[in-house]
Amino acid sequence: MAARNFDMIVIGAGPGGYVAAIRGAQLGLKVAVVEREHLGGICLNWGCIPTKAMLRSAEVFHLMSHATEFGLKADGIGYDLDAVVKRSRGVARQLASGVGHLLKKNKVTVVMGAATIPARGRVSVKTETGTEELTADSIVLATGARARELPGLEPDGKRVWNYKHALVPPHEPKKLLVIGSGAIGIEFASFFNTLGAETTVVEVMDRILPVEDAEISAFAKKQFAKQGMTIREQATVTRLDRGADTVTAHVEQGGKTDKIEVDTVISAVGIVGNVEGLGLEELGVKLDRSHVVTDEYGRTGVAGLYAIGDVAGAPWLAHKASHEGVMVAEMVAGGHPHPIKPGAIPGCTYSHPQIASIGMTEAQAKDKGHEVKVGRFPFIGNGKAIALGEPEGMVKTVFDGKTGELLGAHMIGAEVTELIQGYAVGKTLETTEAELMETVFPHPTLSEMMHESVLDAWGRAIHY
Known part of the structure; x- marks a missing residue:
């Protein structure tokens, strides 16, 4: 089959990729977007959106539990975790299908499959029916990132979870250990703690939410402790002993090691870029700790190849990816956009x-x-x-x-x-x-x- 030619090919249809594709199409470019899993990427399907839907349920439950403070009566308050999860998945589905509609409306060609870049200006896509060849002068990498796994702490989907498992939990945690206190760890800790799980958060740095201002971190710690959470800072989980329905975590803190027995562990220890299997090294793309090195305009140093969003490094935020997508699309179309200033990107954590x-x-x-x-x-x-x-x-x-x-x-x-x-x-x-x-x-x-x-x-x- 002859190769199909485009002005711009975007690899990945998350909030960076699909936005880049739409903006490129608006500017008159002929655009293809390649996606191996879900339109909307991790953000819409397994990240920002479904977690916010679940956290909203926890917020309403919290308010119902405090109804008397508002002069209201609410008896027999409870929750159905399966129903909470079902609502969350429905919200994610609705938005993901909306992305498909937007791409179609803007006449973006969608190719579902796994992409490789065998040579500059060429993308080979392994689809369900075979291999498709695409060509373009400009290729945008928007392949995102996945959860980092630490040796011995790898999620198994049973008692040790990553964020995906936590969004469709196989059981309801009663005693929960969260490893890592960035936005993802704290949001899940907040959700399950509000629903009554006995929650412990372990953070290797000297304070939780380490990217935040120290005063804010201290305030957050006080509030979480008031809600019954146990916060352990400057602590490391060195080992997990997994049983049929319990996990014993070995926690090292201040030169001493003690054990915590829980029924569920959530690992939220950062992310790594999806850079494997694309052929980047052969093209001469520079990588730094699993992320593509770019300049402030998303250029990789390889002519016609750009990288945006999580795969291009911190901050790992959907809105940063979307802005980079617009910036790169405008450059490909001959424009002169401003680079994004890191200091002007807000960060949010949707805990309570x-x-x-x-x-x-x-x-x-x-x-x-x-x-x-x-x-x-x-x-x-x-x-x-x-x-x-x-x-x-x-x-x-x-x-x-x-x-x-x-x-x-x-x-x-x-x-x-x-x-x-x-x-x-x-x-x-x-x-x-x-x-x-x-x-x-x-x-x-x-x-x-x-x-x-x-x-x-x-x-x-x-x-x-």
Whole structure:
């Protein structure tokens, strides 16, 4: 069969790949996207979306359990984990089918199968019916990443799980150990803890949520402990003894090793890029610890070959992948897009309480030599937070004291994953404290705390 020719071939149809394909088609390019598993990738099928659906169920259950605090009565409160999972899978299916519709609407050719790049400008796809050959001057790698597996701690799908197993749990955990306290680990810990599992989180670093501002990490730890979680920092799981229905974890902490017996372990110790089997080494693509090395425009150094999203390294966020997809598609179409500034990419964790941040932490700003001004505002000082019954939380802003530049913002509490976008817009517009102070925030809203936090950095907070 003769090779089919395109202007751009995208390998992977996750939030980086399918967005790149659609943007390329909008710009008049003839585009093909190759996907070996699911349209929408991990994010829509096994990541961002189904976890949020499950966490929403946990949030509603939490609210039902506290109905009397709102003057309401709710008797016989319970949950059906199978039904929670079924709803989550339905939400994922709905969105994945939506991606298929969008690609079709934009006349993107979809080829289902496993891709290799035998030579520059060529993609060979192993499909169910044989092999298809595609050619294009521009190829975009958007192959994503998968869960990292540590020796001896490998998931088996029975008692030791990765994120996929946790999304379709074969049983309900009663005693749970979560290894790793990044966003994925904390979200699953929060979900199962809310449903009543006795939950322990083990983190190798000196604090949980190690990429967050230290103050936010400390606040989160206090809240999780209040909810009954056991948090063990600067600790390592060295071994798992697996039984029929229990797992004994050997935990090393402070030079001593003790054992924890649980019925379920979730391993959330990071991710590795999907770089195998593509023929990248033969093409001369540079790899660094399982990730493709690129410049700020996603270029790999091999003519016509780009890499975006998780396979191109941190931060491993769907929205970063999508923006890179648009950027690369516009470059292929002859445009001159701006590169994405890492400091302008917000990160969110959908635990209870929620956590969100953008830009530098206070410590990073000081390390970079900034003379910092820091503002804080607690949820307890906000009318809307108290009315919602959510008085636990804080907003923290970090500024350059000389120029007034907003260097970073860090939040913990109800709905902060929605609020953070205000600061993201501010950073893109290169705001200083002056514009933020002059902005009128609506009352009563949680967003007023963003205003007060800025004011506080200059000693001008009104309500605290």
